[in-house]
Amino acid sequence: MTSTLSRPAPAPPQERSPASRSAVAAPWHWAVTGAALLAVLAAATSLNGVVEPWAWLLPTLRTLVPVLLAMAVSRTLRLNSLITALVGVLALVGSLTAQFFPRESILGLVPGPGSSLELQRLLGQAEETVVSQVAPVLPSAGIFLVICAALGLVAIVVDTFSTSMRMPAASGFALVLVMVSPAIVKPDGVGMFAFVVTVLAFLLLLAVAQWRENRIASGGARASSGFAGRSAIIGAAALAVTVILPLFVPGFNSGAFPQGARLNVWGNATGLNPAVTLGNDLRNPTGFGRITYATNSSTPVYLRAVTLEDFGGRRWEPNQRINDRETGVAELGTELGVPADAPARTTVFTEITTQSYASPWLLSPYAPVGVSNLRGTWAWDPSNLSVLATDGGSTARQEYVVESRSASLTREGLGAIGPSDPDAVPEIFTELPNDTPEIVRTRTEEIAGAFVNPYDKALAIQNYLRGPEFTYSVEAPVDGGYDGSSMDVMARFLESKSGYCVHYAGTMAVMARAAGIPSRVAVGYTPGSPTGGTEAGPEDTELNEFVVDSRNAHAWPELYFEGVGWVQFEPTPSRGVVPGYAQQAFSPVGPRADDGDALNPGGIRDPSGDTDASAEATDEAESPGALGRRDGARPLTGLLALAGIAVLGLLPLLLRGTRTRSRRRAVQLTESAAGREGAAGIGGAATAAWAETTEIAGDYGYPLEPTDTPRIFAGRLAASAELTAEPVRSLARLRTAYEYEEYAEQGLPAADAAPGRADQGGRPVTVSTRPATAARWQDVDTVTRALRSSSSLATRLRARLFPQSLLNRFTGGRH
Known part of the structure; x- marks a missing residue:
């Protein structure tokens, strides 16, 4: 008897449990991606105060939304995690290209041949801003590029950990990284608002991620396993660690995190280098950093922050000279090189309200002799009378009064002064580096070589730079690749003959040294616009109120004359106010008190009263809006305006x-x-x-x-x-x-035969x-x-x- 063994029947295929199905096959990942977007934006609120408040929001949204949308779509298409992350990176590159390199791109999204050069320029701009500014920094394209790129990468990491890798708690480390820079830079730390908003957004991300897990585990059915409670416990623990941990971390030097403390890994702020940022200030069409001041001065007031004396190196920066500074600013002593028997000076009182303007360098008219009502610890430099905060403070939200002395100078008096003694001022004001371009020396000899007295040389250099060969432009240096401050930049400027105040002031200062005149570059603000208001000042004085903002940022040269001290000149056409002593009758350009960007509306008259009508018309023709200021052109301007209104009507x-x-x-x-x-x-x-x-x-x-x-x-x-x-x-x-x-x-015909109707011959009608x-x-x-x-x-x-x-x-x- 033969027995046979039957082959066992194949076991029925086991049905995959809902939990084993791919997470990306479910539609609930969209909610997690949305929560990730909110979390990154919440963490980015800590950037308020690092840059101008909320200036980062629109560029960030234009970056994050396409990136996260592309990643969510790729998950819907069931692509694997690696490809999804790659899609996010490509979307980030495309969004950054569309925003920052549109002219160098291919089809607006793909970086083109010129993108690398533009990227280098923007990164260099960002580097200059980080190195030379204090918070809040100027909202330049370079800074926004860095911010958008960093937040885009953080968003990719957060979304990948929360959705693809299903590890939402680990994504919190990326959110913390966003707040590191504000913790280092901002004087008051991250700030309670940004911290609380970020914690709440992180808890929401945890809750939504857990809700997604429950949905996947239940096969799409509505289920709850206490994920909200667990998220709250995790968030509370993270909050406690965040508050306690800074107590044991070196660098948090005041208060408790996140409010009232900051990471101070580099010590006090190295200070503002306005020469680097002036171009961005002037190119900004709206203006920011509003400052108001009221003064009893009868002449236009320049607010000076710092001076630049060291013309060596790739970048000209103010010298803090911490060890040489004198503490206390209630009374300032005499500046080095200014004799006690200098010409009579008029006492000027100026009350300054900084509002949102923040800098460790104090704004004041030249030459200050005392500052009152100032909060913080400040020290002054006997070499240039600059005032610097020595406790990490700034000018933000200060209201103080400066007493200064204004000298009465004349052309005749300055013209009678001979060359100064080489030891009259520190050597730093006369040095020229070895790499000074030859064009600077030869051009100086051509312009000022025929003169002997410093005043005649200075006036020749100023008139040359204000001549018809030069044009004022904030864009030409950017397009030409010489936007900045260095000897190479000055050489390029003399060749192209187009730039803005940094180039004019720096070039005149360098040419003055080549002609044997000590010089420096002052950086601050032009007189600004009168508000029409008045205030009561010290000693029963009446102060007239003015307002300035970033569009009034300016640089001008100061030259040293023995027996007098430092004297201001104005070589930049269509900007600022030419002092009366710097106006020379019958010069090619001619004297005028101009302010091409309405920096001195109302026309504060020069005290000397000397003008040259023909030269004034020539200069004002070069300045923006000059047509409306020329008396002879006003009727024509009015007619054109009326004609334009009539056409529109x-x-x-x-x-x-x-x-x-x-x-x-x-x-x-x-x-x-x-x-x-x-x-x-x-x-x-x-x-x-x-x-x-x-x-x-x-x-x-x-x-x-x-x-x-x-x-x-x-x-x-x-x-x-x-x-x-x-x-x-x-x-x-x-x-x-x-x-x-x-x-x-x-298609109905034009006429039809009507039945039953006929003419006398019996034909149908x-x-x-x-x-x-x-x-x-x-x-x-x-x-x-x-x-x-x-x-x-x-x-x-x-x-x-x-x-x-x-x-x-x-x-x-x-x-």
Whole structure:
């Protein structure tokens, strides 16, 4: 007996549990990605104070939304985690290219051949900002590029950990990284608002991620396993660690994190280098960092922050000279090189309110002799009278009073001064580095070599830079690649002859040293704009109020004259105010007190009263807005302005008339064709005539409603406008022609034989089945005249000058 073993039946395939299915196959990852976006944006709120508040928001949104959207779509397509992360990186590159390199890109998204050079320039700009500025830094393109790139990478990490790797708690480390820079840079640390918002957003991310896990585990069914409670416990623990940990971390030097403390790994701020940021300030069309000041000075006041004396190196920076500074600013001593018997000086009181302007360097008119009501610890430099915060403080939200001395200088007095003693001032004010370009020395010899006295040399250099060969431009240095401060930049400027105040001031200072005159570059603000307000100052003085912002940022040279001290000059055309002693009669450019960017509206008169009319006209022609300031050009300007306003006011009338003439021409051509052919007309004419009629009615206050039929509208218009006799018949003919053209059967012959009708010879009579009349423009004119005659003057003017039909045309409305 043979027995056989049957083959075991194959086991039925085990059904995959819902938890084993791919997480990315479910649609709930979209919620986690949205929570990741909110978390990164919440962490980015800590950047307020690092840059101008909320200036980062729009560029960040334009970066993060495409990146996270691309990653979410790739998960919906069930791509693996590595490819999803790669898609995010590619989307980040595309969004950054579209924002920062559009002209160098291919199709607006792919970096093109010139992108690398532009990237280097923007990164260099960001480096300059980080090295030379204190918070809040200027919102330049370079800084935004770094911020957007960093936040984009953080968003990719957060989304990958939270969604692809399903480790949302680990994504919190990336959020902490966003707050490291604010903790280092901001004087008050991250800030409680940003910290709390970030913690809440992180808890939301944990909760949404856990909700997604529960959905996946339950196969999509609604389920709860206490994920909200667990998220709250985790968040509370993280909050406790964050608050306690800084107590044991070196560098948090005041208060408790996140409020009232900051990481101080580099010591006190190294200070603002305004020479680097002036170009960005001047290129900003809106202005920021508003400062108000009130002064009793009878001459324009420049607010000076720092001076630049060391012209060696790749970047000119202010020298802090911490060890040489004198503490206490209630009374400042005498500046080195200024003799006790210097020319008589006038006492000037200036009350300055900094508001949002933050810098460790104090703004003050030159030359300060005392500062009162100033918070913090400050010290002054005997070499240049600059005032610096020595406790890590700044000028933000300060209101203080500066007492200064203003010297009365004349051309004759300065012209009589001979060359200064080499030991009169520190050597740093006379040194020229070994790499000084040859063009600087040769051009100085050409311009000032024929003169002996320092004043004549200085005036020759100033007049050369203000001459017709040079043009003021904030864009030319950027386009030419010489935007900055260094000897190479000065050489490029002398070759191209186009730049802004940094280039003019630095070049004059360098040329002055080449001519044997000690020099330095002052950086601060031009006089600004008067507000019209006054304040009561010390010693019963009346102070006139002015306002400045970043657009008034400026640099100017100061040259040393023995027996007098440091004297300000103004080589930059169309900016600032030329002092009276620096104006030379019958010079090629000519004297003037100009401020091409309305930095000195109201025209504070130069105390010397010396002007040269022809040269003044030449200089003002170079400055923006000069046409409006020239007395002879004001009538022409007024006429042009009136003509422009008239054209704008009549533009609706012209546009409406153009459309009416086009319709009239179409209808009249149809009438001519109908007369020749004996037909009712050509298609489209009745529609044009009816459209004109309804629009005219709407202009006079009888609009066509969306639900109106032609008959309903015609009846309501006749009743509301009280049309009678001929206007009613014209309206009826227009309506009938339009109804036939729009609703009659297509292809109907012009005339048909009517059954049962014959002439005397027994032949059938042809009877037209179309309307007896076609659309006529005369009917449109009849209705229009009737509406106009029954309307008020205001209604008629509104219908002609501001037709509602034209507005509806642009907005898409049907009224």
